[in-house]
Amino acid sequence: MVCPPEIRAGQRADRVLDEFGLMLGSLPPAARKALGAALVLLDQGARLYPPARGRRLARLGDQVAEGYVRAVLARRDPAAELIRRLKSVITMCYYELPEVQREIGYDPAPYIAAVSRRRLESYGPDIQAGEAAVTAPPELGAPELGAPELGAPERDTP
Amino acid sequence: MISGLVTQEDVAGDLSLECGVVVVGSGAGGATVAAELAEAGVDVIVLEEGGYHSTESFTAGTGRALRTLYRDGGGGMAIGRPSILYAEGRCVGGSTVVNGGMSWRTPARVLSRWAEQEGLEAIGERDLDPYFAAIESRLSVGLQDPETIGRDSALFLAGAQARGWAVVPNRRNQLHCAGTSNCSSGCPTGAKRSMLVTSVPRALARGARLFADCRVDRITSSGGAVTGVTGHVVRPGGRRGPALAVRARVVVVAGGAVQTPALLARSGLRSASGQLGRNLSVHPNAVVTAFFEQDVTGWQGVHQAFQVREFLDEGLLLTATNLTPPMLAGILPAYGRELGELMADYNRIVTAGPLVSDTGTGRIRPVPGLGPQVFYQLTDYDAGRVARGVELTAEALFEAGARRVLLPFDGAPVVRDPDELRRLLARPVPKRSLQLFSIHLMGTARMSQDPRRGVTGSFGEFHGVPGLIVADASLFPGPIGINPMETVIALAIRNARRLVERRDSYEL
Numbered sequence: 001m002v003c004p005p006e007i008r009a010g011q012r013a014d015r016v017l018d019e020f021g022l023m024l025g026s027l028p029p030a031a032r033k034a035l036g037a038a039l040v041l042l043d044q045g046a047r048l049y050p051p052a053r054g055r056r057l058a059r060l061g062d063q064v065a066e067g068y069v070r071a072v073l074a075r076r077d078p079a080a081e082l083i084r085r086l087k088s089v090i091t092m093c094y095y096e097l098p099e100v101q102r103e104i105g106y107d108p109a110p111y112i113a114a115v116s117r118r119r120l121e122s123y124g125p126d127i128q129a130g131e132a133a134v135t136a137p138p139e140l141g142a143p144e145l146g147a148p149e150l151g152a153p154e155r156d157t158p
Numbered sequence: 159m160i161s162g163l164v165t166q167e168d169v170a171g172d173l174s175l176e177c178g179v180v181v182v183g184s185g186a187g188g189a190t191v192a193a194e195l196a197e198a199g200v201d202v203i204v205l206e207e208g209g210y211h212s213t214e215s216f217t218a219g220t221g222r223a224l225r226t227l228y229r230d231g232g233g234g235m236a237i238g239r240p241s242i243l244y245a246e247g248r249c250v251g252g253s254t255v256v257n258g259g260m261s262w263r264t265p266a267r268v269l270s271r272w273a274e275q276e277g278l279e280a281i282g283e284r285d286l287d288p289y290f291a292a293i294e295s296r297l298s299v300g301l302q303d304p305e306t307i308g309r310d311s312a313l314f315l316a317g318a319q320a321r322g323w324a325v326v327p328n329r330r331n332q333l334h335c336a337g338t339s340n341c342s343s344g345c346p347t348g349a350k351r352s353m354l355v356t357s358v359p360r361a362l363a364r365g366a367r368l369f370a371d372c373r374v375d376r377i378t379s380s381g382g383a384v385t386g387v388t389g390h391v392v393r394p395g396g397r398r399g400p401a402l403a404v405r406a407r408v409v410v411v412a413g414g415a416v417q418t419p420a421l422l423a424r425s426g427l428r429s430a431s432g433q434l435g436r437n438l439s440v441h442p443n444a445v446v447t448a449f450f451e452q453d454v455t456g457w458q459g460v461h462q463a464f465q466v467r468e469f470l471d472e473g474l475l476l477t478a479t480n481l482t483p484p485m486l487a488g489i490l491p492a493y494g495r496e497l498g499e500l501m502a503d504y505n506r507i508v509t510a511g512p513l514v515s516d517t518g519t520g521r522i523r524p525v526p527g528l529g530p531q532v533f534y535q536l537t538d539y540d541a542g543r544v545a546r547g548v549e550l551t552a553e554a555l556f557e558a559g560a561r562r563v564l565l566p567f568d569g570a571p572v573v574r575d576p577d578e579l580r581r582l583l584a585r586p587v588p589k590r591s592l593q594l595f596s597i598h599l600m601g602t603a604r605m606s607q608d609p610r611r612g613v614t615g616s617f618g619e620f621h622g623v624p625g626l627i628v629a630d631a632s633l634f635p636g637p638i639g640i641n642p643m644e645t646v647i648a649l650a651i652r653n654a655r656r657l658v659e660r661r662d663s664y665e666l
Contacts, residue, residue, distance in 0.1 A: 004498025019221055025395070026224065026231030030528045066494060073493065076568070076590075081241075084568075088488040089233075091497060095483040096221045104504040106483050108218035108340070111458055115306070115336040116347045123303075123334040130298055130333040131348075134356050135363040 001057075001069045002087040003094040012097060019093035035089065038082040042072065045079075162362035163250075165210050166371035169391050172401045177203040177367070178666040179657075180387055180406035182374045182421065185252020186646040187629035188412030189353035189361060194654035196364035200666050203367045203404055204358075207392060207413075208249035210370040213355060216344030220484040223343035227256050234416070236520060236532040236596065239589060242442060244532065244596040246414050250370050251354030253414070253643075257597065258341045258461045258479065259330040259350045260641035261299040263290045264648070265470075272635045277607035279616040280652070289648040297331035297351040299644075306337030308459015310508040313450070314478035315464045317558030323468035330460075331643075339480050341461040372402055377409050377425040377626065384409045384625040407664045408657065412629040412650075415599035419522050419613075419632060420530035422603065427623060429613040433604055438520040439637035440534055441598035444544055445481070445489055445511045446551045448560035455505045456480040465640075466554070473515035473639055474547045476554070481509045489593065491564065500564075510555060511566070512547025513598075515639035516540050522602055532599075541589040549583045552576075566593040598642055600631035618653040625664060629653060 007013050024032055046057040049068045057065060072083055094100060101107065120127065179195055181188045184206040192204045211226060224232040229248035236242040247253035266283045273281050293299065318325045331351040340346050348355050362368060374389040386406045391399030411418050419435035428434065457480050466476035481489075483504055492500050520534030536544075552563045553576060562574045565582075568591040573579050606612020609621035618633055620626040629650045631642050638645060657664070 002493040002497070004501070005495055006498065022225060023221060023231060026228075027233045028230035028235075028529070030525070030531065031230070031233050031235060069493065074569075087493050091487040091490075091493065092484040093221065095487040095501065096219070101483050104483060104501050105455070106457060106504055108338070108457060112218065112336075112338045112340065112346055115338055118305075119334055119336040119347060119349065127333055127349075131355075133296075135359055 001065050002090050006100070006103075007094060012094070012100070015097060016090065016093045019096055020090060023089055023093060034082055035086050038079075038086040041079055042083050042086065045072065160362065162365070162367050163210060164367070164369045166391050166393055166399055169400055173369075173391070174403050175203060176405045177201045178406060178664075179203075179408040179410060180205065180404045181410040181412060181629075182387065183252060183412035183414065183417075183630065184250050184358060184368065185247060185353060185412060185414065185630065186254050186643050187631075187650040188410065189251065189357035190647050190650035191410050191412065191629045191654045192366050192368075193357040193361040193364065194651055195658065196361045196366040198658040198661075200658070200661065201365070202361065203369065203406070204361065205372045205374055205387065205389065205402075205404070206250050206252075206368065206370045207373045208247070208252075208370065210250040211255075211344065213345065213348040216340065216346040218340055218343060218346075218482070220343060220482045223256070227344055234532065236440065236534040238520070238533060238535040240536065240592045240594060242440060242534060242536070242594045242596050244440065244599060246416060246599070249354075250368065251352045251358060253597075254352035255344055255354050256342050257643060258641070259332055259335075259352075260462065260465075261294065261297065261329050261331045261644045262640045263287075264638055264645040265640060268636075268638045272605070276605055276612055276635050278605055278635075279607065281616065286648050286652070289651045290644065292651065293644055293647050297356055298333040299329050299331050301327050301329060302332070302337070302460050302463055303334055306335055306460045307463045308337065308339065308456055308480065309454045310456030310478050310480055311459060311463035313454065313508055313558040314510050314554060317554035317556070318464075318466045318468070318476070320557045321554055323466050323554070325464050325466050325468075328463055328465060335460055337458070337460045339457045339459060339461050343482070369402070371399075374421060375424070377411070377421065377427065379425075379427070379623065382623065384623060407666060408625045408627065410627045410629050414630050415602045415632045416522055416530055416532060418628060418630055419602040420524060422620070423524065427620065427626070429603075429621060430609050431606070431611055431613055431621070433611070434613050435522040435602050436519065437601040437604050437635075438522060438532065438534060438599060439516050439601045439634070440520065440596040441637055441639075442514045442516055442536065442540065442544060442594045442596060443511055444548055444566040444592065444594055445509050446548055446555060446566065447486070447490065447564040448508045448510070448552070448555035449503055449562050450506045450508065450560055453505050454508055456508055457482070469547070469550065470639065472546070473517075473543060474550070475513040475515075475640060476510065476547065476551050477513070478508055478510035489566070491568065491570070508555060508558075508560070510551050512544065512551055514540055514543050514547060515637045519601065536589060536592070536594070538589065541587070541592060544592055544594065545583060545587045549579060552579050567591045568593065598631070600634040600638070600642060601636060603628045603632035604635045605633050606635065617656045618649065627653060627657065
């Protein structure tokens, strides 16, 4: 319900659930517990929504379910806040799917490859020298304290 | 195989190690201290709770990055009204692997304030400038190559300049940044000169040893002086692995403003000041989402190219920063079909917002079963400045041609022109409705020459515990109002060199 309707295409819903499981596993214990509780609350709380006629969210048709989610997210209490956090994590997982990203015009891999090539072609020798300086002995690496500044960094205060 | 690097895969049984200095954390402070000490011939061991992830492993996958490079999946939450989402790096290189790479010297007025309020020694502009110069050379700090500046930054710049505001191009630690906009998921070219590709290899090349996937549970001490640390290896999925004990004559703690006070407190180390874990500043941030008619493709170009400095005196810094689709979807106040319609315009969106130099403070407290928790109450004054920063940001975006903006306030309507914006913000914004996040946490082991006011002294030494040094943003006596990385590194070099000068007293 919180993701766009296109989530029904292919195996997207299953993959969002997989991603959600991974994401949940990496969250801090407090957030994990809270989001777990939010899931149960969201599902079971539907029973109190009159048009649901005592059914949980998972058993509702699209129209009633959408009305219920809209009503929950419009509230301003701590439970609704928790459910909004849950919505954030689920929608993050949906927009992590590569085909969803491509549908909205985000396809970073070819772009990253192209600008990485451009970088090396334009500045190769400079980059090599900079990287070699990292582990070079001090006398060949960065200037020691007291050496003149390279460039003229502006202090950031007026 | 990298010489000197040990990961959990290399460890089969309990580890018992010995060295001169053990450094806890490999971010801006820890890696810098390790490199400085190793270069001076000190026997150094670095312990990092997170894993080692090479430049080649970095991709544009947000979820994977959050799980592998950030503590708690980037989902830390400061408890208060409003709650504030915060993120910290947890990997070799620490937060420098996932930050935007903004490298600014500490403002002179901030250094003066710290010196005056806390009686700190050798922390004036002239004292620190040589360190800044060294950092800027080592980390290739400089301006972006022009071809890497994206249209989102250019639009925000145009809007701010049309308003007549002072704007500065960002100085970043980058060696010809390619402009992949992938800073928060790890730089895939290695152009961002994070600790992963600078001070960590420098320290290893000088003989330091680095143990990744190793969590420190306690600092050990005897007779009032530190004797080392104990901890354990972290197996995949966070499972507890073999035990770890390191005997050392000096312990440097650089776990960040949340973990550092937590480690000190659970080790039974108390500060007479009562300030350990307190005095937390967070630089609250908010995001304004603006929709343009034309394609912006903000993900094609550097993560952040300019900063509006016009309102620094009010404690406000404004920037445009691109967000990946998952990040943006996570903060947009929409769901279902409506979310899909907003996200369909992803390539026409600019995200920008204020960073507030906060006046309130929070604290870190252990909560049984949950670990260290951040508690932070935004003050009414700071809430007002967040709203002011949001208004200014939206004004600049409208000036640049935005057709509508979404504000980071729960329940706020879509705003379609500056008049509507002014009408909406003429009334106070309820504090609890603010959607805030933080990536700059600082101040929880503040420096002060007076042990009754501060946890640490002028050079990061923990008052009353010989051989214990703090080397991260916990040291800051207050918020600095700009990106803190260069300040952390400068203090780390300065304090490491002080330790080297006094090495005989620690038998190093």
